[in-house]
Amino acid sequence: MPNSLSAQGTLRRGVYSNSELGFQLKVPAKWTQVPTQVDERWVVAQFQSDMRYEGHVKLDGPRCRHRPTMRVIKFDEAVSKDIASVGRDADDAAVRTHKRPYRNYRDYVKRNSSKGGFYFSVEKPGAKLGKYSVDIYEVKVEKLSRNGRRHYIAYVFRGTGIDFAVEFDFLEYKFKKLKSSALRCFRSFKLIPRTTGARQSSGIEDRITGTWLDPDWKNKSAAERRLLRRKIAELRARRAIAGLPRGWRVSESKHFTILSNASKKHTSRLVKSAETCRTWLDKRFGAMNDEYVSKGILRICRNYDEFSVYRTRSSDAVSLNNREIATYENKNLGNGAAFGPLFYSLYTQFMAEKHNLLHSSTPYWLRSGMEDYLRSARVRGSKIEFTSSTYVAKTFRLLRRSKVEPRTPRQLMNLADSQFSKGNKKDPVIAHQLETFFRFIESSRKQPKILESRGSDFVLDYLRESMKAAEEYETARKASKPSSTAAVTEAEEEERTRQRSGRIQKRRNAICKAVNGALCGWSDTEWQSLDRAYRVYLKQQKYL
């Protein structure tokens, strides 16, 4: 069970105390607390120094900068032993759930380290620190280290039923200088009486899922599904708010719960952009089906360093119900560069909730075009604009110079999956051509006649048809599945292997073919008219 709600501590006058877990310690001066993720079960609290240190130019790289970090990690004996549980499914059959909890700090480091190659340089179990018995560890991250060589120092204190690892993360280059601040902190550690048992969360989110993975999802009515997703979103928002350190601000907008530690100006600008994008997504793709898209959490960190500590989580701190987008204030970047990834995240979350097969089954030409289109989004005032990058123009310039004709709409819409990875100089970046083609479909005030004649909204119809084709493909695959007779000869075995190979590509190609068959069964003349319209568009953009 995530700990955000169950074990909140307080930081007052440089002393962090957590009466529910029963410990307190001094945090180095001018260090600030960073929230932990909603699904985090191990890291109780984390802090970051306001001082930024530079690494060794030659050994750590010229751009290595790092703020020391401190984490308190708990190892609850009961949780560490809980590796399998047996429950019952809808048909009352026994279902065994396997977990892989961390056994101790050593195990945690081994399975969780992501900063590069590491080794334990000091291991002193059972050392004495005042009245406490502690295990001392030092870990060096040296080879292929990301953002400089690191030196971790950790003291593991034994509580009743719970061990607490207090860990500091320094640059190796600065370790000698900064070690004393860590030692002072270790010496201040105290076990205090636990006031109450850890509060239990309602547990609802541990049992339910608001995603398509729920086998019963489709049998629920739209209202039931909406209610369920709302419930989960509320619960997660409550947990996230409860886990916020001092100084963070909480606000609500139509589609988001906003948790911000950034400046008010940046927060309001970012929220406005996110709302505009989300409203556009609703307006543009909302009618695809009756699926409710949850309210998300928008977490805005003060800067990249804080964001970087926040997103460093234990490897099991994940949930299918997570609808949080974390970002940070970057004063060096403008609207486009900073918000493009945000819009893309909003888009992928939106689509995932609309249909689980959408991402994996939408024919590649449309998926690639849509994704790049979204990445190019910018918000001006209350409007969202999609501006193509200079790279696209460059691609067409290259084609012109090489005297290669851009692909026609027919060619683009029938590209096999494998062809996307075979770009070379003669056909430089297909993705740019696809983005341009999608821009052509979207940007005309009036859809090209040929597309208009197929329905009210070609893109929506195409997406709906993709979902339908994907479901049919899945049903057919399950029905035809195993040929019960196993291969007896090598020849049979080889034939089956051949059929199996490239399954994902085959699947996507089959879906593309089915959707094109259903929606684009145009005559040659009709294709030519679409091609003409597209070429006119390219000329308008000065691409031809």
Next chain:
Amino acid sequence: MKTIPTCCFLPLLLLAPLVAQDSLQLKDGRFVFGKRMTASVDGVTVHFDNGNVKVPKELIRSCTARDASGNTTDLSTSDKDKMAKGLVMFKGRWVKAVVRDKQIARDRVASARRIEAAKKRRKWVNRHKMKTRNFEFEFTIDPELMRGYMDLMEVYYKVFTKEWRIRKPSKMGRLKVCFYHDRQYFEQVGGAPSGVIGYFRFVEPIELNFFYDRMDEGATVDVMFHEANHYLTHLIDPKFHYPAWVNESLAEYYGASSWDPKTKTMQTGGIQEGRLAVLQDAVGLNKIANRTGSVDDENWLGLEDMIRIKRFSAIHYAWGWSFVHYLLSTPKYKSKFKKYYIDLAKSKKIKKVLGFRAFRSVEPDEQIKWLKSYLGVKDLKVLEKEWHNYIRQMKAASANGYHWAGTFAMSRGMPIKAQRLFKVAIDMGSTNPMTWVGLGRAQHRKDKNAEAVASFDKAISMDPLAAMFYIYKARVLEEGGEAGKEEGKKLRKLAFEIEPDNDQIIMETVWEDGK
């Protein structure tokens, strides 16, 4: 240094005081601690809580357990007289029992110290450090084992730099070589992502990292040759970054070199049989005889495509290796290709571009232009055709090649074919226990459970302390009713006892047990 005594006689009554918690060190660097062990003439039996495991003498470097067994039937009259006087045979001499017991106790302490010291050295913080003329080695394996690799590296350095006329830039010191005792530790300390089996870091601090594969020492040497080749070609011009297709392919070519530790000589131009198996499968040459496959099975890679590939992946290594193998095995191209390779970095007439971290490189168009020029071919297609024809006539000729072909067939979900290939590898004298494991897994997939158990037993006899082998066997036995399930469960527990820190074993045993 073997410490298994060769004494042959000891009254059984004397066994009792020798029962203790022993330790064992294998030649490949593994250890067993805290278990009771019994030594015998042909090995040591480790008494785990869930079964006894006999470790053959050939695998053992050191053990604290001392022998107590003997043969009383062929004793001479004088021997019997000495026995009557209370003497016992110990290390070929008749001594008093007290003397023998004291010596055994001393040996035990010495062995325990030696093993404990060796175990400590397996931690990177306590690693061994040694220097040779051109290299600086840091390693966690046994120094005796390492000595062979150190010689090999020096010989390789000499052979390659002489053949390619390379001189080390004067300011470059020794290359640091980091060698780990197993893959898991290599990934942890070396920071290598899963799937990588060695790497050469060509920016500061320049170093080479790879690990000792106890199941396949040949593979260890291959990786070492491959990665060291990156260093040696780096010496041509440390500011130049070779394109992946030519750099990795040449490294693969040298990776297949063979090494004779006795004469300390190396032979280049061997067949990378694992790569060949992958290639043959890609182009349909690995198919069973007399069957015509459809054309789309023959997935040949074009030469120009290979040169232009941006991400050079595992399959491309195989293609690249075969191309370089063709060029260096063909007299008309051999010296021309070598010149092309050197000149890519050195010649001023080949246009360079600046890449990452200010390394110079050559664009694909330029590479193609000069490849044609150096090799004297007008059209790449002609060269491509010759190369493809060369691949058609390459054959895997050793047990190792068939082992890899079998492994590849298994990974493609073809257990019938895999069985045939593994059997050929065994018939050709494969000494790799993984060949038997592969065969057992393939047999299990086709429900030949009795045969699979026999194959796993064979693998276990070759390496009785490989815990995963017991898991494979348990999986088969558990399909054989209640008795089988019980036996399987016991084997899983035994595997857990042998390797309690192995995550895969934990998953297979503790989870299975539901505790």
